[in-house]
Amino acid sequence: MRTRERLFTIVLGAALTALLAPTAGAAPIPVAHAAGDAPDFGPNVKIFDPSMSSSDIQSQLDGIFNQQQGNEFGGERYAVLFKPGTYSNDVNVGYYTQVLGLGQNPDDVTINGAVHVQDQGGGALVNFWRGAENLAVNPSGGTDTWAVSQASPMRRVDIHGDLQLSDSGYSSGGFLADANVTGQVRSGSQQQWLSRNTSWGSWDGGNWNMVFVGARNAPAQSFPNPPETTVDQTPVVREKPFLYIDGSGNYQVFVPGVRTNSAGTSWGGGSAPGSSLSIDKFSIVKPGDTADTINGALAAGQNLLFTPGVYHLGSEIHVTRPDTVVLGLGLATLTPDNGNAAMTVDDVNGVEIAGLLFDAGSNGSQQLLNVGPSGSSADHGGDPTTLSDVFFRVGGAGVGKVNQALVVNSNNVITDDMWVWRADHGDGVGWYDNTANNGVVVDGNNVTAYGLAVEHFQQYQVIWNGNGGRTYFFQNEMPYDVPDQGAWRGDGNGYAAYKVADNVTDHQAWGLGSYCYFSTNPSVVADRAFEAPNTQGVSFHDLVTVSLGGTGTINNIINDAGGAVNGGNTVADLTDYP
Known part of the structure; x- marks a missing residue:
């Protein structure tokens, strides 16, 4: 090679290296991987x-x-x-x-x-x-x-x-x-x-x-x-995306398709229905990446794969593109630091959020995750957004504050295994410390929840305002740390765990439990565990209430129906309402 050609090659190589090296505040640049090479997922x-x-x-x-x-x-x-x-x-x-x-x-x-x-x-x-x-x-x-x-x-x-x-x-x-x-x-x-x-x-x-x-x-x-x-049968569901290696040694993320009226596994007859995305379509996010760099990757058309760690976010992650996959490994944890949301999603089709823990910050946020802006109205029935193994925590690892942990404004959203928890133990825990009004608020229509657990929030644990809602399994504990009845009053004594709004005309739920353990003040009373309009299109099946150790009272299961639980009777059940 002649001297001039060699010099040109060196200069060009240096320029390309500088171009491809991420700078502070820049979006991570996807790097192609040779077959059989593992992407750099970090040390954990x-x-x-x-x-x-x-x-x-x-x-x-x-x-x-x-x-x-x-x-x-x-x-x-x-x-x-x-x-x-x-x-x-x-x-x-x-x-x-x-x-x-x-x-x-x-x-x-x-x-x-x-x-x-x-x-x-x-x-x-x-x-x-x-x-x-x-x-x-x-x-x-x-x-x-x-x-x-x-x-x-x-x-x-x-x-x-x-x-x-x-x-x-x-x-x-x-x-x-x-x-x-x-x-x-x-x-x-x-x-x-x-x-x-x-x-x-x-x-x-x-x-x-x-x-x-x-x-x-x-x-x-x-x-x-x-x-x-x-x-x-399961009326409508999309299984959680997962990482795998194909026959050529390439890393892929499999995105399952929507199944309707299904029973049994998706893979029992062979490969499950769905499609694969190359790992090159993902920005591999690591602790230390900021909301700005992450949003830059989203703006460039990338999906997100969060590697294990705790991510402190000075502003929200904003998902705008239909069918974006946001997948966490190792319970990757998102914490908003400045009173911001951790993540918001536009009113678009088919976003997949999976495997993440949203942890409230000490400065207090209105929401941790918002799916669809207020007033969302599009029909996503053919390609619903799905939240799989998405968990929320307020306190426990330190003081956390939020108004409403999860707000779902979009229609047709599917939630599949969620624990929304205001901590009852750990650090930063107390009635006036880890403050949080509501765990889940559903304003969208035709939202379906499988495996919904919401615990210890200070007002209604769940508020369901949209029509066509379906819940399959609900588990709840009312707040342990109510200081006195005067601090915990809704329309009477306490707040129901699960409230369907008065204007809702279509809502169904199966297998619901709500428990009380008013350990700070055992004289505290909740008038009811569930609250819903008594109308033909609203029905509940198989409800149970429990007074744990007989510590506290729930007077009714739903509205004014069902027996009380207290120190003399710790378990009550109701098969159907109305």
Whole structure:
């Protein structure tokens, strides 16, 4: 090469390097990946290959679990990814840890051993914020254990054996979806549970509120004895997007299609319906990226893949493009710092938000997530926006304040496994500290919720203003820390957990539970747990109220119907209303 050509090549290379290097405030630039090369997901994504020794894999798994076992409010986040193949390992899943298979189908990744959650001393009532997806398990001893409470989904798994949903103590709420268990599922001490689009050999047990939707071989409808609610088909759902490696070694994100009137898994007959997006279509977001850089990636037409970590946002992330995928790994956590929302979504088709924890900041926000601006009116029935494993927290990790955690203005939105929690323990917790009026406000029409848990908010936990709403499983605890009756008055004594607005003419709900534990002042009373217009198009099925330990009173289940719960009668139920 002549000197002039060599000099030109050096200068051009330097210019290209400078052009492609991200600068402060600039959007991350997508980089093409060679087949078989893993994208840079950062240090807290561990990728295992079947060629690695089991002992090396086990050592890393044990190191993560030992750190995360008691790390309930810590800032560390992890995703553990298994490439297609067979492994012999014990995968014990701690806080903020997500275990994912990278096959296109669950049985492409097989774990001989366990993928499990156990009691961590004193039961599993605080086994939150973890998950397992897209893999098969051959459990040692024939039984896998998933003893969890809220925000701990198990999805798209194939358990070759039995599955136990509790351990030695109480568990309090869980979610199993798009999953198969060849043997028996035993609920044990689980207090409430939703199984959606599942299949199994048999089901055993049931406590306050066990709900089955589109579950093959589910128990027959029997509420309240035992308290099992069975809906034969899932009316409309879109499964959660997931990361996988294709046959050429390329990383892809699979985006499932919408299913209607379905039962059983999406993958039982082979590959599930849907489409794939190359990882090159995603901006891989890492802790330290700002809202400006993230919005720059969205403006450039990119989807978002949040790697594990806590993201402090000085302004909102704004999703404007139809069919944008926003996928979190390892319970990636978004915290607004300046009283802003963490994320807003325009009134567009088919946005997928999945695997994120929205954590309220100390400066107070009006909302954490807003889906559609006020007045949204477009029909998205053919391509609905879906929120899968999207969780909200106010306090616990520190003082947090918000008016309404989630507001849904768009029509046809599907929520699939949500825990919306005003913290009752941890740091920054108190009636005048982690202040929050409402957990969920639904203004859109034809919104469908599967597995909705909303707890401890200071006014109505859920306000449903839109028509055509459908809820399949609702779990609630009223605020523990009400100082006195005067501090907690709606239209009478206290606020209902779930309020359907007076002007609504079409709303249906199945399998709903609301509990009270007024530990600060046991004399506090709630007039009712549920509030709705008594009209032909509004109906509730299989409701239960509980006074935990007899600490506090709920006088009625819904409106003025149903028995009271208090120190003398701790459980009440109602099959149908009206």
